Amino acid sequence: MASGAKARIRVNFVKQTPLQSKKILMVFAHADDETLLAGALIAQLISEGNVVAVLCLAPGDDDRRIRMRKACEVLGVKNVETLRYTESAMWPIENLNIMGRSPSDQVEEKLSPELTTVPIDDVAGRIAGRISELNPAVIITHASYGDYGHADHAAVHRATVQAMEQFSSDMPRLYSLVWPKWMMWLNVWMMKIGGRDIRRMGPDGRFNFGMLLQRQQTRNLTIKVSSYLGVRREASRWYEEELARGPLPMRLLERLPLRIQSIFLGKSRLVLEKCLTRSTLKKNAEQHETSLTKKAPN
Numbered sequence: 001m002a003s004g005a006k007a008r009i010r011v012n013f014v015k016q017t018p019l020q021s022k023k024i025l026m027v028f029a030h031a032d033d034e035t036l037l038a039g040a041l042i043a044q045l046i047s048e049g050n051v052v053a054v055l056c057l058a059p060g061d062d063d064r065r066i067r068m069r070k071a072c073e074v075l076g077v078k079n080v081e082t083l084r085y086t087e088s089a090m091w092p093i094e095n096l097n098i099m100g101r102s103p104s105d106q107v108e109e110k111l112s113p114e115l116t117t118v119p120i121d122d123v124a125g126r127i128a129g130r131i132s133e134l135n136p137a138v139i140i141t142h143a144s145y146g147d148y149g150h151a152d153h154a155a156v157h158r159a160t161v162q163a164m165e166q167f168s169s170d171m172p173r174l175y176s177l178v179w180p181k182w183m184m185w186l187n188v189w190m191m192k193i194g195g196r197d198i199r200r201m202g203p204d205g206r207f208n209f210g211m212l213l214q215r216q217q218t219r220n221l222t223i224k225v226s227s228y229l230g231v232r233r234e235a236s237r238w239y240e241e242e243l244a245r246g247p248l249p250m251r252l253l254e255r256l257p258l259r260i261q262s263i264f265l266g267k268s269r270l271v272l273e274k275c276l277t278r279s280t281l282k283k284n285a286e287q288h289e290t291s292l293t294k295k296a297p298n
C-alpha cells in the first residue's frame, strides 16, 4: 500500500516535469523556511532520486546559517547556497528599533540590506544567476501571499517569478508552495484576534495580506509527504530557538504527534507559476488539473 502510494506520487511529479533532469531548486527567504515549510517535501523528493538544491536569501547570522546547513543535511540536501540579505520585520512594530542605529550597524545594513527594501530587479538577478548555474528542471518557492503573510516570503516569490522572465525556453518550471484555504483563514483569524492589521503588514505596512488572500488560486499538484514528517521533525530540532520564539499555534503544531500533525502538514500543495512561456501557462495548468483528478492506476 505504502509503496503504491509512493509510486503514484512519483508518476504524478514526473508526468508534470517531462524533462530528463531531475534537479530541483528551492528558493526561500530565511533559514528554517526550507525545513518548516518544505522539509517533508524535500526529504521525499530526494528519496525519489531527485537532486535538491536550496537557495536562502536572508539566512541570518552565522550561527543560524550553520544550523540551516545541519538541518539540510538531515533532509538530504547537499547543495545549500546563502545570500546576504537581512530578514525584514514581519510586523511594522518590530521595525521600531531602527532608530538610533550605531555607525557599525549602518555599515552592516549597507552590506546586508533588508530583503523587502532591495529593488526587486536585484533580487531577481541573483536568483536568475543561480538558476543559470544550476540549470534545474523545477523551481519551488514561497506562495505569492507570503505563506502566513510574511512580506519577505512574498518578496522572494515575486523576485523568483521575475527571475524566470529571463528564461524564455522550455526550462525550468516554477511552482509555489501554497496552504489550503482553511489554514490561511485560520491564520488570519488568529492574527486578527492577536490585534494584527492584516492589511498593513511588512516593515512599512505596504503589504496587504488581506488583498492577497482574495486571489483565486488553482492548485496543480498535491504530493503526499506524511511519511517524511519524521525527517522534517528531526531537521527542525536545529531550529528549536526559532520555534520557541514562534507564535503559540506554531509551537503547538510542532509538538503534535506525527500522525495528528499529518492532518496539517501531510500534503504539499503546489501551484504552477510558470512553464514554457506565459501563453502556454493556462493550457498546462488545465492539463495538470485533469491529470490530478484522474485516479492513478494501481
Ligand SMILES: [Zn+2]
Pocket: 029, 030, 033, 150, 153
Ligand atoms: Zn521565513
